[in-house]
Amino acid sequence: MAREAEETGMVTGSKVKKQRKKKVKENKTRIVHANILYDHAKGEENPNRHYANNKIKTTKYTLLSFLPKNLFEQFHRFANVYFVFIALLNFVPVVNAFQPELALAPVVFILSVTAIKDLWEDYRRHRSDKEINHMDCLVYSRLERRYVERYWKEVRVGDFIRLRCNEILPADVLLLSSSDPDRLCHIETATLDGETNLKQRQVVRSFFDLDCDFDPSKYNSIIECEKPNNDLNRFRGYIIHRNGRRDGLYKENLLLRGCTIRNTEEAVGIVIYAGHETKAMLNNNGPRYKRSKLERQMNVDVFWCVIILLVMCLFAAVGHGLWMFQYGDKRPVFDVLSPEGTDLSPILSAIYLFLTMIIVFQVLIPISLFVSIEIVKICQVYFIHQDMDLYDEETDSHLQCRALNITEDLGQMQYIFSDKTGTLTENKMVFRRCTVAGVEYSHDANARRLAMYQEMDSEEEECMSHGGTLTRRDSVTSHQSARVVLRSQSTKSHRRTGSRAEAKRASILSKHTAFSSPMEKDITPDPQLLDKVNECSSQLDFMRFHSQPMSQLPSDLSDIIDFFIALTICNTVVVSSPNQPRQKVRMRFELKSPVKTIEDFIKRFTPSRLTSGSNSSSSSSLITNRSSNRGCSSVLSSPSAESTLTKLDEERPARGLEHAFSPVPPNYEGKTWAAEEGELRYEAESPDEAALVYAARAYKCSLVGRLPDQVTVELPHLGKLSFELLHTLGFDSTRKRMSVVVRHPLTDQITVYTKGADSVIMDLIKPPSTGKRQRKIVYRTQNYLNLYAADGLRTLCIAKKILTKEEYACWLQRHLEAETAIQGREELLFESALRLETNLQLLGATGIEDRLQDGVPETIASLRKAGLQIWVLTGDKQETAINIAYACKLLEPEEEILTLNADSQEACALLLEESLHYIQAKFLCTSTDQAAKTFHSEFAAFDIYPSSPPSSSSHTSPFTVHRLGLVIDGRTLAYALDKNLEDKFLAVARSCRSVLCCRSTPLQKSMVVKLVRNKLKVMTLAIGDGANDVSMIQVADVGVGISGQEGMQAVMASDFALPRFQYLQKLLLVHGHWCYSRLANMILYFFYKNAMFVALIFWYQFYCGFSGSAMIDQWYLIFFNLMFSAFPQLITGTLDKDVSAETLQQLPQLYMNGQNSEEYKPYMFWMNMIDAFYQSLVCFFLPYFAYADSDVDLFTWGTPITTLALFTILLHLGIETKTWTWMNWASITFSIALFFTVALCYNASCPTCYSPSNPYWTMQRLLQDPLFYMLCVITPLAALLPRYFYRACQGTLFPSPVQVGRQLDKLPSETRRNILSLSRVKVGAQLGPKPPFLSLLKPFPKDYNHKDQKSFSNSKTAQGCQGPVLQMDNVGKSHQKGQSSPLGVTHSKKGLSDPYTFVSTEIDTLPYTKEAPGHTGDWITSTPLLTQGDSVQVTLPPAGGSQCVTYKRNSEETPGLDHTNWNISPFF
Amino acid sequence: MKEQQETANRPDNTAFTQQRLPAWQPMLSAGIVIPGFVIIGLAFIGIGIALFVTSQNIQVLERDYTGVENNSPCFKCSDPSTKNCVCKLDFSLDKLFEGPVFFYYGLSNYFQNYRKYGVSRDDRQLSGRLDNFQSPDEGCVPYQYDANNKPIVPCGSVANSLFNDTFKLYQIVNGARKLVPFDGKGIAWWTDHNVKYRNPSITPLKNAFNGTVKPTFWSKPAYELDPSDPANNGFVNQDFLVWMRRAALPDFRKLYRRITEGDYKNGLPAGNYSLEIAYNYPVLDFDGRKKVVFSNVSWMGGKNQFLGIAYLVIGSLCVVMSIVMLIVYAKFKFPDEE
DSSP states (O other), rough: OOOHHHHHHHOOOHHHHHHHHGGSSOOSSEEEEEEGGGGGTSSSEEEEEEEOSOOOOOSSSTTTTTTHHHHHHHSHHHHHHHHHHHHHHTSSSEEEEEEEHHHHHHHHHHHHHHHHHHHHHHHHHHHHHHHHOOOOEEEEEEEEEEEEEEEEOOTTTTTTEEEETTTTTSSSEEEEEEESSSSSEEEOHHHHHHSSSEEEEEEEETTOOOSSOOGGGGGGOEHHHHHEOSSSTTTOEEOOOOOOEEEEEEEGGGOTTTTTSOOOSEEEEEEOOOGGGGGHHTTOOOOOOOOHHHHHHHHHHHHHHHHHHHHHHHHHHHHHHHHHHHHHHOTTTTTOTTTTTOOOOOOHHHHHHOOOOOOOOOOGGHHHHHHHHHHHHHHHHHHHOOOOOGEEETTTTTOOOOOOOOGGGGGGGOOOEEOOTTTEEEEEEEEEEEEEEEEEEEEHHHHHHHHHHHHHHHHHHHHHHHOOOOOOOTTTOHHHHHHHHHHHOOOOOSSSHHHHHHHHHHHHHHHOOOOOOOOHHHHOOOHHHHHHHHHHHHHHHHHTTOOOOOOGSSSHHHHHHHHHHHHHHHHHHHHEEETSSSSSSOHHHHHHHHOOOOOHHHHHHHHHHHHHHOOOOOHHHHHHHHHHHHGGGGGGSOOOHHHHHHHHHHHOOBBOHHHHHSSOOOGGGGTTGGGGGGEEEEEEHHHHHHHHHHHHTTTTTTEEEETTEEEEEEEEETTEEEEEEEEEEEEEETTTTEEEEEEHHHHHHHEEEEEEEHHHHHBBOOGGOOOOOHHHHEEEEEEEEHHHHHEEEEEEEEEEEOOOOHHHHHHHHHHHHHHOOSHHHHHHHHHHHHSSOOOOOOEEEEEEEEEETTTTHHOOOOOOOHHHHHEOOOOOOOOHHHHHHTTSSSTTSSEEEEEEEOSSSSHHHHHHHHHHHHIIIIIISHHHHHHHHHHHGGGGGGGSSSTOOGGGGGGSSSSEEEEEEEEHHHHHHHHHHTTTTHHHHHHHHHHEEEEEOOOOOOHHHHHHHHHHHHHHOEEEEEOOOOOGHHHHHHSSSSEEOOOOSSOOOHHHHHHHEEETTTHHHHHIIIIIIHHHHHHHHHHHHHHHHHHHHHHOOOOOOOHTTTTTOOSSOHHHHHIIIIIIIHHHHHHHHHHHOOOOHHHHOOGGGGGGHHHTTSSSOOOHHHHHHHHHHHHHHHHHHHHHHHHTTOOOOOHHHHHHHHHHHHHHHHHHHHHHHHOOHHHHHHHHEEEEEEEEHHHHHHHHHHHSSSSTOOTTHHHHHHHHHHHHHHHHHHHHHHHHHHHHHHHHHHHTSSOOOOEEEEEEEESSSHHHHHHHHHHHHHHHHSSOOOOGGGGGOOOOOHHHHHHHHHHHHHHHHHHOOOOOEEEEEEEBBTTBBBEEEEEEOOOOGGGGOOOOOOOOOOOOOOOOOOTTTTTTTSSHHHHHSSSSOOOEEOOOOOTTTTTOOOEEEEOOOSTOOOOTTTTOOTTT | HHHHHHHHTOOOTOOOOOOOOOOOOOOOOOOHHHHHHHHEEEEHHHHHHHHHHHHOOEEEEEEEOSSSSTTTGGGGSSSTTTSSSSEEEEEESOOEESSSEEEEEESSSSOOHHHHHHHHOOOOHTTTTSHHSSSOOOGGSSBOOOOTBBSSSSSHHHTTTTOOEEEEEEEEEEEEEEEOOBOTTTTTTTTTTIOOOOSSSSSHHHHHHOOOOOOOOOOOGEEESOOOGGGOOOOGGHHHHHHOOOSSSSSSOOOOEEEEEETTTTTSEEEEEEEEEOOOOOGGTTTTTTEEEEEOTTTBBBOOHHHHHHHHHHHHHHHHHHHHHHHHHHHHHGGGGG
């Protein structure tokens, strides 16, 4: 219901504006008092009375205002104003052309259609508003001293409301009390952002310690907060208590309208924002109006139509003036004097005539075009919605078109900007391998398992395609068999793939838990590591048993156990069991530690407590503390450390070491543990976290419970261990890491576990001078990290730090200060976190695989073949991104890669400059032909017809796209996006076939899109799945959201929402192409049709003294467009398929048709106009001569012309229609029948009406006239002969690619497949050999390489340029392959000063190799070779002070692991 | 049940929604186009020949009698100041003019299709409504009321400009003039005469026109248009009806009489004829021309060779195009015939 509220709350604009006006007197904040204080005052003095109440009204109109308001809105459209103007002009007697009432008909028709549509929509909104307004909630009533049921609409700002579990919030409410012992309240925000995980909200701090029930009557504080705004993630304010104390309010205290209360029995809050001022309502912006490119183009031509119209009118007016003038004083008998009986001067009558002609020729501006386009678009949207191929069975979702008016833009895309994670990949993070203490555990079995998923996917697809029976190969291992059985039960769908069926099953089992498909959960442990873990824990167990200090454990073993503990607890994963779904789920604290006050610290860490054994867990002790020490009376007392310190000192719940080992902490008994029988479920906010927890569980190190202040972990041999959770420093994107501070139950040390991006963690590692072992670990781990990244894995480093009590106390002191600070709290907390996370000890690193979605490489390949430039904008690190890019065929092995990494503006400028030079030198001068040839080879599919050149389509831009990839990182991107550099950047980027922007922020993403869109004037499509893609999606011409695992924010912002990336192929190549070509053809046809019809009357002006007379009856004139010729074009515009879906997908090149706007080019408009004029000449003059010298009367002559025009127009449509379904036939038949029926009825209806034409019995007589039939045969044919001849010649002699596609369609499917495969072979043959320019490169001696680098760097420094990072990797070599790689380091003529990197790889050393089971034994073969071979890294320190050049040559003694950029961290 | 819920959003798998409706895809390839063009071309040539021959058999006799030239018999009448001028137009036929012969008068450069002229009438009045006799339609302005503010019936410019030349045809038989009888019935549309135009049902008809005046240009009121036949008066007068049906083009002809009776049933025999014209209608001030036309008709109307020629031309064009295409096609040898 709340969802509906959102849907319907689209139009709040004017309302809100009005309410805003009311509150001008308030300044910047809103002050909320409790309403109960003012109940008797009847609202007069209630300070809240100015605020919006909770009644929502999303309707636009009331009964009274509907007509004027709706008309007013419709007149915003220029066309409507024009038509009304024309209609009104008809009421002026001197200029009128038609019966005024009749002239109104089309306008009224169109306005009323729109009005009815609006009315219906408004009614729906009204109904849902009513429903929402009448929902119930509990509001505190002062009179009755209890909570009473009220309607939502009666809730006002300042009311206290009580919320129960699973209730929907009626307004934005400040949480004052919760039944939860931790004073928390959980909400589900699915209706706001689509995220199904629970969010945690906290009671306002001053009410935190209130133990008894909250009593509203005692509340007397004042709340001062921000004015209503639409930022869901921000809320700031103060609560001012009577005693003058102020407390900060944060977004954690605010419950938002539309959310659902979960897991909290009862909560009480005060309404802060109500109705339209709630954040949810302010966020409803309604559907966006975008104007498609086609429509923009069309509007230009509409403008031309206006010009043509004016020219024609002017011509007629001048002609009329002259005609009048020639008679002079002689009064012909047929002349009509002015009403006064005087003669009108020729000039005056010319002016009048001009206006009359505008009325007569009004049809030239296609009145029905706008309506027709809308109808066609709605139909197109319907068909896209209905497409089975775009339906995802797993999630039961299909494509959603959220923007209704840009379907044809899909067919004209030129650039695609894609997010990576969740868009190209599944966002299913799977633990893949790890390294602990410098030792790599390759997890081969795990790799095989993942490979198996892959295999089974394809296998199943195969099975399905062969008749749908599921026959399994025997080779499936036992590990898989259970799953296979399960899967084979679901054989219904013909398109379902293995892992997806499975995922579906999984989603049934655990409906709400994200990131928990079997693939993500079932991790096969590495036997070696598993052994070590077992050994380690048994030793620990032994030591514990014998009360030996834990520090005796060998350091590598302790590292292992620490590593897994860190994996298990350093996260915010919530544990629940399927038996009690979400009953008592404990969630994390964001940046908030369970150690809340200094007294907590003292309480917990005083020595007495450590030594004296007590049995209470800290959590329970805290609660008892609260209740015993603070009564309700002390709620508002300041929690000053001094006052309570002494008090708390008395109570020291002692706690023994042995108790930490107690298998079951007392307060958990029977609750969480009951879940043991069922499988524990982990609810994680990010998939990485879940993956790591599942990984740890595979090593029997499982997270079994989490409370705000305690994490329970089950370890082998050791049983359950409870870690006292002292602080959680949540993840944020600036720090790129998170930490937990716990007290280790075994060693009783205060330990910090940190997990984060390798780039940051590595910098925070304690300098390796401490020991050889440590240094080695760091060194090796770094190497493995590089390896993982090269393998396309997401890497995380795990580190720990042990704090002494003093250190901790010192830190805590300042941390608490930060926490209690009111101003700049977030910054202080951030600094506090920075202080803690230093001097870490590296434990290990993990590699998580994010699998590509099904069909991504194929989709990208075919989109690229379709001429789309694909840019990937990702937040991932460079290596990961590059390798994913290889995996999804974004980069191809034979491509050169230009890497731009700079750390200053100047360096960036220089890099761009050099790259540009390089590209020019390389491609434009030396091998323009070559490049062109390479590019053209993409069109080879059309070389079946040698004479058909691949059309000029490829040259839309002066730049040719080279086989070149550009990789740029976020920092460099920031420089490149600078005003001065953006042109250069674009020049470089546009010549590259693919561009990869790594480490880019959401803002950068949108800036890139904006830049490309505005500067290159191209059509852009942005696709993404997460909140970080929203800005990009909004900026692009077409935004596509993936309705994946990361919530709905991207979808909400998008124009189209897809369930999976691969559907983009069909959406663009098929639906986009169709929509575009249909609409383009329809628009052109419309222009033609109207021009043709109007021109008939124009020609007649030459024979009627330019008097504005029409031989076509006014009825026909007006209804010709609206009725007689309307339906066939709608049918064609909706259903016509120029090429079948199969061929469009097999020949993506056909998409270029739309990219280059080939269906609707400016000259086509004029060609159509000329054709229209020609056709109208034929339609006019054939009857003219045929009836010359006869006694034919005006309308007996005009009606055949109308009929002929209709036939011609319909036949014209017939020529343009590519596929004739029965609906086309029916519509054309219907049109003709309708015309004759209407004509016959009209001509028989009234003998004396319809002045001046008065066409009584005309049609009836015509039908008896053989001449009429003779004309009907010859005229359309003569009129269409040129077009038909042109089409026939074009189709036969010079077929366009689309026509070739159509001809392919006609062939039997076997033949077609043969031809297509043939053409592919051709393409392959041309693409196979490496681009010729590479052959210019000579093999590069190793030492030369080195020297060269040096000289280069010197030259750089000589130029005074600091900072460009140069990376020259000779990747083509692998140790297995020996040194025989023909591809040396690529080296251009200007190589000495070229600051870019060429990464050339051979096809067979494709870096991203999904490790096939079998030859994973040797990791070197399976890992990408990016980091192998010679790698030289030259860095200039960004500071610019020192001119020293550090470069490292990889050492040969560490085989294969020689990437050396860790200590200089070139990418960040 | 559960399964159904799961797939609630699943689209219908029908040919329509999946856009798989069976369709005919006409392909403009040489194999279809060339034979098609040839067949159409030949058919058109056939029709064209038939039309042309038919048209060729129609006899037409046209005489201009405006009297612009000095030697023209009606020259004396072309001066607008002469009243009740009668001129004689002599012509001879050297063979039988086959009947039924239609006798037209024709006007050139006369814009009956002028927009304001066309509006200037009152259809209600013409259908005999007496209300409109007293207050004619606004459209008739300035021929709505006369200077004395009396309503004009029939009002409007169209009626006002009624063509009022009259013709009498004599055959000169041995020097004697023998009147060729004209058939003035049924020259107007049947629906005009019987449905659209009606006289008020007042007898005598004259009374209906009480309080009204005749149009300015008219010499006699509407109820006295045809003294010979009382039924042919008022708004149902055939000549009036013919005139009221506005011509489409500035050069037009209108049927005046038919020659279907007596000795002339089979047409006008060869011989000398004299057409006596009561020259009343002024056309010279707008450079108009007047003419008389004798014509017989075929199934497709009067003599008009254009349509036959058009068919022939279009038909030949089709054939030529197909030949051109054939040549080009043969030259390029396209592989789609494989």
